[in-house]
Amino acid sequence: MKSASLTLPTYAVVVEETKQKPRVGALVKKRGFVSWVLVILIWVCLVAALSSPRLVGEPEMKVKTSRSFLIAADISFSMATPDWQVGDKKVRRWDAVKSLLHDFIPKRKGDRMGLIFFGSSAYIQAPFTPDLSTVDQLLEEADVGMAGQMTHIGKAIALGRKLFDKDTIPEKVMLLLTDGVDAGDDVLPLDAADLAAQDSVIIYTIGIGDPQTKKGDLDEKTLQEIADMTGGKYFLAMDTHSLEQVYEEINRLEPIEYEEMTNKPLKLLYPYPLGLALALMLLEMLIGVISLALRRLKKEGGANG
Known part of the structure; x- marks a missing residue:
């Protein structure tokens, strides 16, 4: 040195x-x-x-937009019947259904979801959109009686079919909830279901309430036929627990799809x-x-x- x-x-x-x-x-x-x-x-x-x-990490998975999912809910006067139990108190059927839908909608990530409400008439509350939070908010704003006091199931299916016609996604699923019998004569439920089946629309029907009670006015036969004609399935929901199981079964039948991203995390x-x-x-x-x-x-x- x-x-x-x-x-x-x-x-x-x-x-x-x-x-x-x-x-x-x-x-x-x-x-x-x-x-x-x-x-x-x-x-x-x-x-x-x-x-x-x-x-180099595992390829990331992202939710794939795979279907258009339409909820058609009955808000006729019969849905105001306070015979459902939530916690320790009796609530209206619509309040219980809406509460569980609030849990169901956010789980449908990847679906473009829409809302139709029907009573004496049917109207579109939310067109198909991937923004599930907006759909959930629009659901909250709906209440019994906004579409009239009667139950027109055929009109709801026909309006849903028109909404699907304007959509480009090939897989089409409709969830129909009602507690009554179709009261219309201009558009019959089975005729509307037949046209929906021709357009490859799958309809899952849910009967709300107990058909054996005096207050029960549920047309299970028609709901079963609608589901069979379109390749769907009929469910009976007599309380919040059974309706929650119905939603879980629908999530299983119509699972969220994922696709692998081309870029791997590096x-x-x-x-x-x-x-x-x-x-x-x-x-x-x-x-x-x-x-x-x-x-x-x-x-x-x-x-x-």
Whole structure:
């Protein structure tokens, strides 16, 4: 290890007076065990950084827009019957149905969902949209009696079919909820269901309430035929628990589809070994400086002694 020195003008005089013979001197810094270990680790880290390590994750999955899902709900006066139990209190059928729909709708990610409400007439509350939160909000704004007091199932199916005609997604599913008997004669439910079947619309029907009670006015036969004609299924929901099971079954029958993304998540790891190499370099330099300082102190101490 070379270092700067001072030129002494009276060097020859000092040599003559001290009678010492000049000789060549050098300080050779020897690398210790710790220093060799650090150098090897630095070399390994630099090689690892140059090899460009990377972490390739599993392909991410995203929800695939696979179907148009239409909910056609009966809001005729009979849906105001307070014979359903939620918690410790009696509530109207519509309030119970709406509460469970609030849980059902957010689970349909990937579906373009729409809403139709019907009574004496049928109207579109929400056209098909992937914005499920908006659909959920529009559901909350609906109440019994807004479409009249009677139940016209045929009109609801016919309006839903027209809504599907304007949509481009080939898979079409309708969920029809009602607690009554069709009271119309202009559009019969089975005729509307036949036209829907020709357009490949699958209709799942849900009968609300207990048909055996005095207040029951449910036409299960017609709902069953509608489901059979369109390739769907009929469900009877007499309370909140059974309706919740119906929604779970529909989620199973019409599962959310996923598709694999083309890009896989990639994380470069070279900064870690490179950073470690730099840290080890600084440590090795620090150890060298400290070692040199200790040697000089030892030498000066020996000279003074």
